Amino acid sequence: MIAFLIKRLMHAILVMFVISVLAFAIQDNLGDPVQQMVGQSVPESEREAIRERLGLNDPFLVQYARFAKNAVQGDFGYSYFYREPALEVIARHLPATLELVFAATLIIVLFSVPIGVYSAIKPRSPVSRFFMGASIIGISIPVFLTAILLIQVFSIGVTVSLFPESTGWGAWLNGVLSTEGNMPSFGRGYDLVHVMGHWDTNLITWDGLKHLVLPAVSLASIMLPLFIRLIRAEMMEVLQSEYVKYARAKGISMRRVYFVHALKNTMLPVITVGGVQIGTMVAYTILTETVFQWPGMGLMFLDAINRADIPLIVTYLMIVGVIFVVTNTIVDLIYGFVNPTVKLTGKPA
């Protein structure tokens, strides 16, 4: 166990190192940060002075060495836009993103497991067919569009007048299909509760939750169909296996067969995929946060790219790399917990 964690720690350091080198290597292609810092009419001599002060004129190796020397001591440089240490900026934006990912994950778990299991047990029922069809559509719609649709329907509101308003059923149908739309469409709201440090939470107040719903649903919309299908496929496979047949033959109640014996083995691959996907979800927050103006890391990163805020970009990429390593490590730990035959050190069991 200890050896495993140490190994992973080395991984994390290696990942950070590789990412930082790559990020530094491409920084010239990210654009000129000084351009973003001055008015258009500012003469070249002034720009040159700023570039010199920021050390942007030094050769690659000098710049990288300076960065690496400070980074080892925990100083990742100063964000040009926020005028604060990059790490501090990220720490301030991280809780918003984590809450969003947490809420989305919760939605995914709560919906994908029952739906997936149900459609595996009753593959031919109309309900299963509906979910399978819907999940195809869900996978195909880009998250950006989902988000805009959600805003249109639930924030702005839709008035349907497709059916004759004069008839009772027409008015009723119009009423059912129209939406009021008063869900908040942007930001985290003003009703945040301070927890600790940089962490203000949306999860406790009603207003906070209302702000969280639409972004969380649109973020979940990418992964939810995937998980429904994954759980269904795994479950169906497990249900075909010998031990399930044997359990049935033995006369164990179907409930117990499904939820105790079959589901446990279904979850193994789901956890592996899930761990990787949660990492991916952090990346998808870039889109969701942009549409909903959610003040998290994704939005911050996109702004940083637009402004060529290089210290912030490099630090973000390194932190995301670490998040990937950490989630993978946790997945492996859980994996070992769920299936004790798996040895963490990777030696054959």
Place this chain on the structure above:
Amino acid sequence: MTLKKTLLASVIGAAVAATAMLPMTASAETLRIGYSADPETLDLHEQLSGGVLRFSHLAFDPLVRWTKDFQFEPRLATEWEQVDETTMRMTLREGVTFHSGNPFTAKDVVWTIERLKESPDYRAIFEPVASVEAVDDFTVEITTTEPYPLLLNLATYIFPMDSEFYTGETEDGNDKAEIVKAGNSFASRNVSGTGPFIVTDRRQGVRVDFQRFEDYWDTESEGNVSEIVLTPIAENASRVAALLSGGVDFIDAVPPNDLDRVRDAQGANLIEIPGTRIIGFQLNEERVEAFQDVRVRQAVDLAINQEGIADRLMRGFATPAGQFSPEGYSGHNPDLVPRYDLERAQALMAEAGYEEGFSVDMIAPNNRYVNDAQIAQAVANMLARININVNLRTMPLAQYWPEYDTRQSDIAMIGWHADTEDTANFFQYLSFCIDTETGAGQYNYGSYCNEEIDALVTAADGETDLEKRNEMLREAEAMLYEDVGYIMLHWQNLAYGAAEGIDIEPVVNATDFPYLGDLVISR
């Protein structure tokens, strides 16, 4: 660091206050703004940008400001007179206090102008100002090195800062007055101005909160906004959605595709005004020999259908241009209009010996101006009709300017807004013969050079008789029109969206800095 703690504490305070306010968002005094950008910094002199200037008009007052029809309106300066050719005497408003409680006097104006001359962003603009002197507590004299007709234009950028507040040392020993680019300076985080609003809380990139300044001097203003919450929403679709869903009351930069949507929406209004930013192209004469021939340049100009682009691509969201300066600027020449004529363009190409045409590269940004990439594509297609085959590359802003600076392409797109709101500025940056010593022609991508025009504009800039000066600038515009030193497309309009009852129309003007202190909300 204590500042940050106070900020945090006030966030919680503000959050609590906001909760109490939220159920009655219809209350007449709170204005929730969704701007495409928030101020980069609170230090007015750290960065010359739209965001900071908009902020300047909230927390500070300029000496004079522009009216809708480009006249000067007295603010902190009440009167001004030219004492001699190079000296202007300004009388300042009495009884004005800063947010800190310090009284506003002439020494603050002197201090501010001297600081402007230290600022990397403003230094060049304030070059003509030689010195400034406080005659008494409410009179200053500004002296220019040479006769300079645009001193009042500059005065719209002079937002007197509280010199006492910004003098001294911070706890960690830094000068409170220092201007630090992209650094953590005192002035970039602390504010004391004379303006209608006080900054109560700020989280960069998330929101800025303002409260009306109780001791604001302009008691005649009918403005009744008591609180402002400014949220930056960069994504166009989200900003519009925020307005339509009632999440904010006022947004800027409504994208052309959503103009009708906002116009037709219940509970929201669209306010559109002609802007002053010219959008156009520059032909690189260094790289393409053909562009040195005035007939080819004319052909390019004639082949482009400015009206068509403004009508169809911009959906009426632009005013087709035949010159740099928009209507209302001194120097605007009403005779110069777009002159789309494909046949003549083809004839000119033939006459110049380029009937067969040639191939060129073109670069354009794709997130800087409204519909920039699409406009470039349309122009490329139009040029194909006179056999100029364009290989277009578009890129995001952050990559565009470094690429632009290398001047390694044949045609480049650029938009320009004159910081001085004056015609000469366009020439000095876009069409003057390049001179790295003086900085003339800094954005003259094509190395176009016409010394006659330059001489005329330079002479105009020393002419204090404004009528004479206008005549000279009109002449310069006409000469540039004939010689095609810049391919004009249009002036990009400005569009705001406001909720019902937010009477935004009277407080916006072509400079794009709404005077929200005077905004009246009636719901």
